[in-house]
Amino acid sequence: MTHASQKQPVDLLRFNTCGSVDDGKSTLIGRLLYDSKSLMEDQIEALERSADITGGGQVNLANLTDGLRAEREQGITIDVAYRYFATPHRKFIIADTPGHVQYTRNMVTGASTANLSIILIDARLGVIEQSRRHACIASLLRIPHLVVAINKMDLVGWSEERFLEIKNQFEEFLPRLDIKDVKFIPVSALEGDNIVTPSPHTPWYPGPPLLGHLESVHIASDWNLNNFRFPVQWVNRPNNPTDPALHDFRGLSGQIAGGVVNVGQKVMVLPAGFKSSVKQIWTLEGSVEKAFSPQSVTLVLEHDLDVSRGDFIVDAEDLPGASSDLTAKICWMNPRPLQPGRHYFLKHTTQTVKAIVSSIENKINITSLEKDEGITELGMNDLGEVRLKTSKPLIYDGYATNRLTGSFILIEPGTNATVAAGMLLPPAEVARPEYRDFAI
Amino acid sequence: MKSYHLDHLDFLETEAIHIMREVAAEFERPALLFSGGKDSICLLRLAEKAFRPSDIPIPFLNVATGHEFPELLEFRDRRAKELNGRLIVRTVDEALEKGIAFESPGQISRNQLQIPVLLAAIEEFRFDACIGGARRDEEKARAKERFFSFRDSFGQWDPKNQRPEIWNLYNGRLNPGENMRVFPLSNWTEMDVWEYIGREKLEVPSIYFSHQRRCVRRGGQWVPDTDLMPSKPNEEVRDLIVRVRTIGDIISTGCVESPASSVEDIIVEIAAARVTERGSRADDRVSDAAMEDRKKAGYF
Numbered sequence: 249m250t251h252a253s254q255k256q257p258v259d260l261l262r263f264n265t266c267g268s269v270d271d272g273k274s275t276l277i278g279r280l281l282y283d284s285k286s287l288m289e290d291q292i293e294a295l296e297r298s299a300d301i302t303g304g305g306q307v308n309l310a311n312l313t314d315g316l317r318a319e320r321e322q323g324i325t326i327d328v329a330y331r332y333f334a335t336p337h338r339k340f341i342i343a344d345t346p347g348h349v350q351y352t353r354n355m356v357t358g359a360s361t362a363n364l365s366i367i368l369i370d371a372r373l374g375v376i377e378q379s380r381r382h383a384c385i386a387s388l389l390r391i392p393h394l395v396v397a398i399n400k401m402d403l404v405g406w407s408e409e410r411f412l413e414i415k416n417q418f419e420e421f422l423p424r425l426d427i428k429d430v431k432f433i434p435v436s437a438l439e440g441d442n443i444v445t446p447s448p449h450t451p452w453y454p455g456p457p458l459l460g461h462l463e464s465v466h467i468a469s470d471w472n473l474n475n476f477r478f479p480v481q482w483v484n485r486p487n488n489p490t491d492p493a494l495h496d497f498r499g500l501s502g503q504i505a506g507g508v509v510n511v512g513q514k515v516m517v518l519p520a521g522f523k524s525s526v527k528q529i530w531t532l533e534g535s536v537e538k539a540f541s542p543q544s545v546t547l548v549l550e551h552d553l554d555v556s557r558g559d560f561i562v563d564a565e566d567l568p569g570a571s572s573d574l575t576a577k578i579c580w581m582n583p584r585p586l587q588p589g590r591h592y593f594l595k596h597t598t599q600t601v602k603a604i605v606s607s608i609e610n611k612i613n614i615t616s617l618e619k620d621e622g623i624t625e626l627g628m629n630d631l632g633e634v635r636l637k638t639s640k641p642l643i644y645d646g647y648a649t650n651r652l653t654g655s656f657i658l659i660e661p662g663t664n665a666t667v668a669a670g671m672l673l674p675p676a677e678v679a680r681p682e683y684r685d686f687a688i
Numbered sequence: 689m690k691s692y693h694l695d696h697l698d699f700l701e702t703e704a705i706h707i708m709r710e711v712a713a714e715f716e717r718p719a720l721l722f723s724g725g726k727d728s729i730c731l732l733r734l735a736e737k738a739f740r741p742s743d744i745p746i747p748f749l750n751v752a753t754g755h756e757f758p759e760l761l762e763f764r765d766r767r768a769k770e771l772n773g774r775l776i777v778r779t780v781d782e783a784l785e786k787g788i789a790f791e792s793p794g795q796i797s798r799n800q801l802q803i804p805v806l807l808a809a810i811e812e813f814r815f816d817a818c819i820g821g822a823r824r825d826e827e828k829a830r831a832k833e834r835f836f837s838f839r840d841s842f843g844q845w846d847p848k849n850q851r852p853e854i855w856n857l858y859n860g861r862l863n864p865g866e867n868m869r870v871f872p873l874s875n876w877t878e879m880d881v882w883e884y885i886g887r888e889k890l891e892v893p894s895i896y897f898s899h900q901r902r903c904v905r906r907g908g909q910w911v912p913d914t915d916l917m918p919s920k921p922n923e924e925v926r927d928l929i930v931r932v933r934t935i936g937d938i939i940s941t942g943c944v945e946s947p948a949s950s951v952e953d954i955i956v957e958i959a960a961a962r963v964t965e966r967g968s969r970a971d972d973r974v975s976d977a978a979m980e981d982r983k984k985a986g987y988f
Contacts, residue, residue, distance in 0.1 A: 260696040327850065329831045330824045332877045339696040341875055353852060360854040468693045482709045486742045494741050501738070503706045503856070508692060532737045540692040544705035544738070557713055581852055595857050598713070655855045664861040669854040 258334070261467055264343040264358040264365050264391075266351070266382050271368040272399045276437035277331060277344060283444035284459060286333035328358045337463045352614065352629035353581045355385050356669055360655075363467045364393040366458075371404045371434075375417040380615045383418075387425035387617070388577060388631065388671070390648060392470050394430045397458060402436040406449040424617050426648075429465070433458055471541050472650045476507030476515070476563040479597035479653070480555055484530075484546050499530055499546035500555055505597060505652040506645070507563065508540040509547070514564040517555050518643045521681015523564055524549040542652070558599030560643040562679075568653060569675020572641045577612065577633050578626070582660065582667040585625040586634075592667065594638060596656040602639040603658065609633040633673075646674030697884055701734065704872035706856060707835055708738040711817050711870050712745050714860040718817040718870075719809075722748040722775070724764035725935045726881055726892055727821030727873055732771060733888050734872060746819065747774040751806045753798035754781040755916055755937040763893040778809045797940045807843045810867055817860070817868040825877045835874050841865035879958050886951040898931045898949045909942035 265273050280286075331342040343358030345351070359365060365386040369379050379396075386394055396418055404410045415432045422430065433442055434450050435458060441447035442457040456464065484499035509515075513526045528548040529536045539545045547561065555561075562568055580586050586605060594603035610619040611632040619633070626632045647654030658668035694702065711718050720735060722728045735744045748768050752761070768775035780801045783789040789804040810818065824831045834850050836858045851859050860868055873881070885892060903910035903926055904919040910928060917939045919925045930943035931954075948954045 258696050259693065260699045327832050327847070330875070331831065332825045332875075334877070334879065339877075339880075357852045357854050361856075468691065471692075473692050481706070482713045482739075484739065484742050489741065491741070497741060499741070501709055503702060503709075530741070532740050542702050543694070543698075544702040544709070593861070595859065598710075651855060655857065657854060657857045657859060659859050659861055664859065664863065666851045666854075666859045669852070 258336070258338055259467070260339045260341065261364060261462060261465070262341045262343065262362050263395075263462065264345060264355070264362045265368070266345045266355050266358070266365070271370055272437045273344075273368050276366075276368060276397065276399065276435075276443070277342060279437050279440055279443045280342075280459065281331065281333055283440055284333055284335055328354050335459065335463055340462065351381075352385065352579060352631065355382070356389060356579045356581075359386060359389040359391055360651075360669065362389075362391050363470050364395060364462070364465060365391045366395045366397055368437075369396060369398050369414060369418075371398050371400045371410055371414065374414050375421070377615050379418070380421060383421065383425055383427075384612075384614045384617050385631075387427050388612070388614075390426060390651065392428055392467070393465055394427050395458065395461065396430065396432045397437075398432065398434050399437055401434045401441065401449070402439055406434075406447075408450075408452040411453075431455070431461055431465075433461065472506040472652075473540055474507055475566050475568070475645065475650065476509050476513070476561075477505040477541075477568060477645070477650065477653050478502055478509065478547065478561040479505055479599070480557055480559045480561065481598045483556060496552075497548070498552060499548050500561065501544070501546045502598065503544045504539060504541040506541050506650045507566075508538060509545075510538045511535075515549070515561050516564045516567065516681070517549075517553060518560040518562060518568070518679050518681070519570065519641060520554075520559070522551070522553045522555075524551045524553060526550075558597075560597075562643075567679045568643050568645050569677060570641045570643050570679035571675055571677065572638045574636045574638065574642060574644075575609070575633060575673045576636060576656070576670040577631060577647075577673070578658070578668045578670040580626040580628060580630050580632075580668050582665055583628050584667075585627045586668065587625050588634075591661065593659040593661060594636070594642075594656050594670075595659060596642055596644065597653060600659075601642070603636050605634050606637050607635045609635060634670075636670075641679075642672075643679055644672050644675060647671035648674065697880065697887060700873075700876055700880055701737070701884070703856070703875065704734045705738045707858065707870060707872040708734055708819070710858055710860065711819060712739065715817040715868070717813065717815050718746045718819060719749040719776070719813065719815045720744075720746045720819040721750070721821065722764065722768065722773075723750055723821075723935070724760045724767065724893055725821070726885060726896065727823065727876075729767070729890055729892055730873060730876070730881055730884055731819060731821050732767065732773075733884075733890055736771065744771060744773055747776055747813075749809060749813075749815070749818065750775065750777045751802045751809065752777055752779045753802060753937050754779050755798050755939055757893070757895050757912075757932075757935065757938050757941075759893045759895050760935060763891075767891070776809070776813070778805050778812075780805055783808060797937050799936060799940075803843075810843065815867070816862060817870055819870045819872065821873050822871045823873050823876050823878075823881075833871060833874065835871055836860055837869040837871065838862075839867045839869060841867075843867060845869075879955070882951060882955050882958060886955060892951075893935075895932050895935070896954070898929055898947050898953075900927060901930050901943060902926070903928050903930060903943050910945070911940060911942060912938050914938055 329344045333340050345354040345358045367382045398414050411434045434453055435442045444459045446457050480500045481502035484501045486494050511526050516523050527550045529539050530546040588605050588607050592603050593600050608623050610621045611623045645653040654672045656670045657666050660667045780798050783805045788808050789801045834853050902913045904913040905924040913919045931946045932941050948957045
């Protein structure tokens, strides 16, 4: 291969932005795309063409992110839009969510896969309710990194005092949140200060510009690499293989949801409790000695066991929790409110079970994280803690330990709508094998 | 301690394999749309990675306009055979004959005509999921597309009624007659596709590389001069060294002048490119909302 493919491997950072056009969010994204030279001539032309038609001749960077005609006509953003750009150091995926009515639902969606979240604060207004709401959702979804971009600094005369004042306002609120890494950056998205290049107006700010921070923030430890978890997705059993070596091949395919797996490792299949060890880690390129989350692989075990989709293969010495009585924080996403007693389908990793919401414990105030009790229903965009009962025990971890084995969605029977996103609280007890006598 | 870290292609790959396997596990009769173009070439490699050493448990479906580059059709058939896959082809010409599709006068591109053919194939084989190679970076209306894109029993996309997609949990539940379009390459860019083709050493049809071709200037771009729509005396015709960046109908696919003769050359060319790939497709230039309208009607 020549130089083009031999360059330093680049990794991928996923971040989300949230807020309304007034915060300068679209301008900020437009600025990142434009200044990192990620916009093409025809996109800029299309932007200018629509400026001539609807914008009275003024180029509106929001047209880059507000893609659908319905949105342009009504001047609103319906949903999460994804944008892509790259620098020589990193590739970026932006989940851009609007800041109106369906805010919480969309932000939860965009935040669920993000490594980092950017909160925009208007330097003239300081920390407002929306900034707190944004930070709370980022914390509940456990986004590892937060950037507080204090925007429109040009309109407050590039005042360091004002910057520090807002930073202090925000930091007062931080102890309530569960975010490891917070970075404050003074910017002007409109003028391009501290977005891609350092601003001459902020000699008092020693840190990198926004893009420099996005390029260097450490994301390697954002995945769980401690507890081996493998939800079986698909049983890989060749029909009439031409290669005789594959006659008895029985592979278990899936994406590693946590930890590292090695050939020879002792594992347990749950819920049954069969013990075995890993004989082979099969990939198209050949067998490998070890694999880690979130790689997709095919495992072959030493013993020919009855294993199917929805079963879990885990480290025999490090078992997850199991229960059919669950407590979870959920975000309700449907116009029809959640009422206790209703039946839903619950999809968790690779299995779908029936579930009933037995009670609503509280509703979480998403601007303060305080809990309101005595609640009878959760409406669209509400977050709250609920108790659930499932038709069979779930094998799981707390969401705080593992985003993939600690999350679920609820699906409404009949309409098949996805009505809730759920984050499980830590399990009260460790999984106990169903059939102890079967241990090999 | 070894670092357990995926580069961006590894990450996009594992995400796409996960989605492929979800489709195989949760749907009864899925199909994989394979045109022979670069995106669907990546889909086939991902299917191999998802399902080998078993056979790929999903048939390949191609909705052909009848206006394809011959090199593309040859490649399509050969690749499907190499992978021991089942290839189903349905054509616009057949559909016109059967009265499933109708040509509108003056309409050059057969892109629009693929919609009824695709919907008829879904009905004929009762496909409940179609895996396609569409990417969100291609076009504005695609930027809001889901991995699992729900279509009602008329095959229509309703952008206001899409299922939220959270973490890696995809809701594939359908009622009878409804259908899912699944896009494992949603998060890939044009550059990612070529880097992956390079990394995996995948063969692509020769028309992606530089070759000599007689072209005619139409609508601000060079398109192949073919018997389907021969050049008129007042049109500018030239023999050029070109390649195609995205493959559509032979009569509306823009050819870009390029000396790129290898995947590495193409990667360098894209890195320096100043026009998006769909900038060379006349069908998207009709109006600002051209793609949105086609998707609502049931396009891929």
